[in-house]
Amino acid sequence: MSLLSFILLCHPSTRQSWSEWHRQRAGRLLGRPVSAQSIGLPRHLYWLALHITLGLACGLVTVICVSNALLVVVTPLLWWAFPVNDDPKTVLDMPVVGSYGDVAIGPSVGNLLFAVGCLALPWFATGYARLTLAVLAPSRTQRLADRVTTLTRTRSDALEAHAAELRRIERDLHDGPQAQLVAVAMRLAVARRCLGRDLVTLARMLREATDITEEAMVELREVLRGIYPPILADRGLGGALRTVASRGGVPVSIDIGELHRIPAAIETIAYFVVTEALTNVAKHSRATRAGLRVWRTEDVLTIVVTDNGVGGAREKGGSGLAGLRGRAQALDGCLTVLSPAGGPTTITVELPCG
Structure with a gap:
């Protein structure tokens, strides 16, 4: 040997x-x-x-x-x-x-x-x-060189993801609330011309404007939720993750340690990572149960999502793992996937939260 x-x-x-x-x-x-x-x-x-x-x-x-x-x-x-x-x-x-x-x-x-x-x-x-x-x-020199290469790549990925996110927000606002606000403005203009002359049309225009305004508010909340989920502000990361796990398609055992104060950007990434991982479990793994463990060790937040499914998860299989890795690396984190054929699958995400 x-x-x-x-x-x-x-x-x-x-x-x-x-x-x-x-x-x-x-x-x-x-x-x-x-x-x-x-x-x-x-x-x-x-x-x-x-x-x-x-x-x-x-x-x-x-x-x-x-x-x-x-x-x-x-x-x-x-x-x-x-x-x-x-x-x-x-x-x-x-x-x-x-x-x-x-x-x-x-x-x-x-x-x-x-x-x-x-x-x-x-x-x-x-x-x-x-x-x-x-x-x-x-060696230390190699680690520094690899670190520079990794940071260069993740910086490029983060900028690309940021640009894509801005385009998504602009598209959602343009196709949703903006178009609805234009419709509201048109109805209000018609209603103003009907003042004192056509009360039936006036009432109908005001009613439609009110309904469209309510729809626009709902869509606007959805857009804002994609930027920073309100549940994080209301319940904190621990409470938000428990809520996500309770809504999953399979029973999830939850073990969340003391997290203390975590930066908002890390909370957002952690929330979306757990949401996407549990969604993948429900859609692709054919699992009957899953597990979620979250703990903080000094300045590192560790998230482990497991399931007893069929395994074989790959980043190029359309499972969303590439997106999870991109979100983690955008903030200098890392993602590890262990998913042999036949299962089980373990996804580990480490995020710096110093």
Whole structure:
């Protein structure tokens, strides 16, 4: 395995995929998502040196413990196949295992190896996984370069999303309240000309103007709700998310911690992310239940939406995940989707709220 690692590290493309494979394995073992990162050759060589030394040592300990524990179990079962010969003339031809196998690998030694394996091997595995993630992490210079690239891309996406949102608001106002206000103005003009001459037409124009005004107010509230949901101002983020979860198409278990004061922009993004994620669960996942966990750790707001559906969620499948990622990255946040075929699906969003 170490020789194979060295061969694969010699080529840039295979080097990145090979190290990424090890990072993903380590992340799955530790139960935490690992995002893809570009890593330079020095980090790969440093990891290879540790992989050859510590990895080989951990592998040998594992093989010795497991093989000897299995030998202790198998030896009594095959004892009959190696009878002990007490004839002095044939003592030199006596099978080794049948004569002193019980001395070399006794039950006590087997139990000890089994106990060492049960206690030490999980510790070796998790420790080596943490070491792999630590060593294969990008250097500070690479992190800064990746950070600049990410911020440049997210800034461009944020500006594009902002422009699209302005166009949407302008279109909604133009097609809705603005057109209705024009209709109201026309009816009021007709009503003014009918003053003192045609009271029936006057009453009809005023009635229609009143009805159109009420419709315009309803549509205007809908437009404003898309900019900043009033429920956030009325109930706060926690109350708004509980309301959204209670209106979902599937039962949702809710766990919302103490959030304290969060900037309005972060509240808006969090609200729309949870709304869209739960809508996707109801529409696409075929789930029977979902979960919503929200908590704040120092200056990071974390949102986790889970479901027991069929999985297989992809950002290019029209599920709205690309939009969720764009909303999160617009405010320097990140989104992680774990959705294997057959489920379950876990969507994790982290938003800075310092």
